[in-house]
Amino acid sequence: MTSHQPAEIGDLAAMQRIRSFEEKTRELSLARQIIGSVHLSIGQEAIPVGACAVLQPQDAVFATYRGHGWALARGVPLAPSFAELLGRSTGLNGGRGGSPYFSAPQYGFFGENSIVGAGAPIAVGAALAARYDGSGRVAVVSFGDGATNQGAMHEAMNFAAAFSLPVVFVCENNTYSELTPIAEMVGEPELWRRAAGYGMPGSRIDGNSVTTVRDAMAAAVDRARAGEGPSFIEAMTERLVGHYIGDVEHYRPAGEVASAWQREPIGRLERELVAQGVTEAVCRAAVQQAADEVERAVAEALAAPLASAEDVKEHLYA
Amino acid sequence: MPETVKLRFGEAVNAALRRAMETWPEALLYGEDVAKPGGVFGVTRRLRNDFGERVFDTPISESAIIGSAVGAAMMGRRPIVEIMWIDFTLVGIDQVINQAANVRYVSNGALSAPLTIRTQQGATPGSCAQHSQSLEALFAHVPGLRVCLPSTPQDAYDLLLSAVACDDPTLVIEARGLYAGEREEVVIGGPIAPVGGSRHRQHGSDLTMVTWGATARTAAQAAQALAAEGISTDLIETVWLNPFDTDAVLSSVERTGRLLVVHEANVTGGFGAEVIARVAESGVALRAAPGRLGLPDLRVPAAPHLSAAVLPTADRITDAARRIVAGTPVFCR
Ligand SMILES: Cc1ncc(C[n+]2csc(CCOP(=O)(O)OP(=O)(O)O)c2C)c(N)n1
Numbered sequence: 001m002t003s004h005q006p007a008e009i010g011d012l013a014a015m016q017r018i019r020s021f022e023e024k025t026r027e028l029s030l031a032r033q034i035i036g037s038v039h040l041s042i043g044q045e046a047i048p049v050g051a052c053a054v055l056q057p058q059d060a061v062f063a064t065y066r067g068h069g070w071a072l073a074r075g076v077p078l079a080p081s082f083a084e085l086l087g088r089s090t091g092l093n094g095g096r097g098g099s100p101y102f103s104a105p106q107y108g109f110f111g112e113n114s115i116v117g118a119g120a121p122i123a124v125g126a127a128l129a130a131r132y133d134g135s136g137r138v139a140v141v142s143f144g145d146g147a148t149n150q151g152a153m154h155e156a157m158n159f160a161a162a163f164s165l166p167v168v169f170v171c172e173n174n175t176y177s178e179l180t181p182i183a184e185m186v187g188e189p190e191l192w193r194r195a196a197g198y199g200m201p202g203s204r205i206d207g208n209s210v211t212t213v214r215d216a217m218a219a220a221v222d223r224a225r226a227g228e229g230p231s232f233i234e235a236m237t238e239r240l241v242g243h244y245i246g247d248v249e250h251y252r253p254a255g256e257v258a259s260a261w262q263r264e265p266i267g268r269l270e271r272e273l274v275a276q277g278v279t280e281a282v283c284r285a286a287v288q289q290a291a292d293e294v295e296r297a298v299a300e301a302l303a304a305p306l307a308s309a310e311d312v313k314e315h316l317y318a
Numbered sequence: 319m320p321e322t323v324k325l326r327f328g329e330a331v332n333a334a335l336r337r338a339m340e341t342w343p344e345a346l347l348y349g350e351d352v353a354k355p356g357g358v359f360g361v362t363r364r365l366r367n368d369f370g371e372r373v374f375d376t377p378i379s380e381s382a383i384i385g386s387a388v389g390a391a392m393m394g395r396r397p398i399v400e401i402m403w404i405d406f407t408l409v410g411i412d413q414v415i416n417q418a419a420n421v422r423y424v425s426n427g428a429l430s431a432p433l434t435i436r437t438q439q440g441a442t443p444g445s446c447a448q449h450s451q452s453l454e455a456l457f458a459h460v461p462g463l464r465v466c467l468p469s470t471p472q473d474a475y476d477l478l479l480s481a482v483a484c485d486d487p488t489l490v491i492e493a494r495g496l497y498a499g500e501r502e503e504v505v506i507g508g509p510i511a512p513v514g515g516s517r518h519r520q521h522g523s524d525l526t527m528v529t530w531g532a533t534a535r536t537a538a539q540a541a542q543a544l545a546a547e548g549i550s551t552d553l554i555e556t557v558w559l560n561p562f563d564t565d566a567v568l569s570s571v572e573r574t575g576r577l578l579v580v581h582e583a584n585v586t587g588g589f590g591a592e593v594i595a596r597v598a599e600s601g602v603a604l605r606a607a608p609g610r611l612g613l614p615d616l617r618v619p620a621a622p623h624l625s626a627a628v629l630p631t632a633d634r635i636t637d638a639a640r641r642i643v644a645g646t647p648v649f650c651r
């Protein structure tokens with residue numbers, strides 16, 4: 001590795017780290033080593049990686065149940081993340097949360113949520129707190145296209161706009177709400193247009209380009225930090241796997257997933273880098289390194305004992 | 319003409335929905351992913367094909383799903399809506415409690431909201447904290463709202479039809495863990511019963527066990543295990559919580575003198591407390607302190623071995639039953 005490599009090599013590795021983590025997760029789930037619901041973000045990695053690249057430690061990220069990528073992009077270590085999925089004592093949340101509730105506040109990751117749309121008002125509250133604690137914190141909340149149809153989302157966006165709160169609303173539009181296409185469930189499929197109605201800037205961007213995501217986020221975060229209020233970013237992407245593990249995707253047109261693989265963010269960034277003169281070997285090395293890191297982490301997690309049921313009643317109250 | 323067919327629990331729900339759509343031209347069926355995809359649990363398969371626009375998919379908007387059902391019902395439709403998991407009823411709960419349950423009373427009977435909300439609950443291994451709650455007590459607390467919990471394919475069929483036929487807003491809480499269970503014989507096409515009643519699943523003389531929903535099958539297993547050790551259980555499944563079959567419980571407790579209530583919901587403020595209160599108020603003389611077994615007051619942990627450590631299992635039920643028969647109080651918290 002040389003010193004004059006473009007920063008995007010880091011993005012490539014960061015996206016691959018998420019991809020490998022989730023591929024391993026799928027393997028463990030199919031092998032029944034992970035029991036319970038797991039929602040993968042394979043294909044959507046550019047959004048958390050691009051978004052988190054411009055955040056500072058004091059910023060607060062809130063994700064959906066499809067939030068492994070956001071956690072890892074925030075710097076949450078791999079081994080305790082695997083351990084959480086595997087119910088180990090070393091798990092991020094002691095096996096209480098599981099895949100849909102990763103949280104690691106020490107990394108500015110305030111948690112996933114499996115109630116669609118519920119994270120938005122909470123993120124607004126994190127932004128509200130910033131107004132009083134002088135931290136300069138920006139709150140970022142990710143949600144799906146389907147989540148924009150929740151009442152809580154509307155209330156949150158209006159609340160944030162009314163008080164010019166430092167929130168960035170990041171809609172990961174993968175075109176499906178579980179098994180139903182978003183286009184059939186809204187009168188205005190360009191979701192970003194809603195932002196205008198609340199009085200905040202909205203944009204629709206290519207969510208498979210990590211660079212585009214980073215630029216859009218940088219503008220929104222700067223605006224938030226400058227006290228100018230919230231923004232709405234609709235990042236267009238595609239889910240390369242089922243809604244959940246085991247989803248046979250009978251509702252997707254034939255060929256859709258195969259064609260989406262041509263546009264997925266990791267291969268795309270590699271092609272862009274190679275076109276800029278980075279050697280394939282350098283790209284491959286970054287990808288391989290991330291994949292190796294994942295293998296080491298899963299081994300570490302598997303070596304840890306199961307979480308003890310002795311203290312299962314702890315952490316209910318202060 | 320009634321006929322007997324073999325159906326899984328989920329298939330029985332499908333058969334009931336089909337019959338409801340045929341019986342009531344004013345019936346509508348909608349919810350997230352229910353129409354074209356046939357439901358995330360496959361329970362509503364083929365109904366869109368057969369009933370067209372009366373079956374449709376909705377946005378992820380629980381408040382609008384339930385609220386629109388209230389409005390449509392007031393205008394003469396008979397909506398059957400699916401809320402995918404009971405946890406998500408909380409997102410639309412104003413429409414259930416403040417709106418649907420109020421319509422008839424505050425209009426002095428001039429209006430009604432005959433809607434059915436189908437949902438499911440119960441912890442399955444690895445299901446997460448916001449997908450494992452048992453919330454029946456919350457809804458049974460609300461006057462004006464009917465609540466039932468089937469646990470067999472026959473009841474999945476029968477109770478749903480009773481709910482749709484009923485002119486009150488009715489919540490049918492199915493059990494996710496049962497959808498894909500064994501096929502059992504189900505009589506379909508028979509008369510539709512009015513709401514209410516309970517099921518006397520096993521006759522016995524030492525102990526009355528009262529249960530409903532996801533724990534009904536576990537309780538039946540426990541009752542069998544108890545029989546093997548000489549404890550004879552009178553097992554009553556109170557499939558309706560509103561209206562609740564108090565008489566069935568009392569007449570059993572009068573005979574056995576002992577009572578154990580089993581549910582999967584948290585113990586504090588659970589419906590088990592209501593059952594014990596009714597027995598206490600009735601003045602029936604008990605031979606031992608009554609007990610209730612449920613989830614100790616906890617959020618359900620995600621790791622399967624952690625949730626297994628706290629949910630009511632057949633072993634925990636038999637243990638509680640033995641204690642009651644031995645005269646040792648059961649404290650499950
Ligand atoms: C309030 C609520 N309603 C329904 C669900 C069930 N559900 C889980 S994921 C999902 C689809 C969400 O779609 P979208 O917001 O587009 O996110 P994506 O899954 O595409 O990332 C639904 C309906 C839920 N978890 N919470």
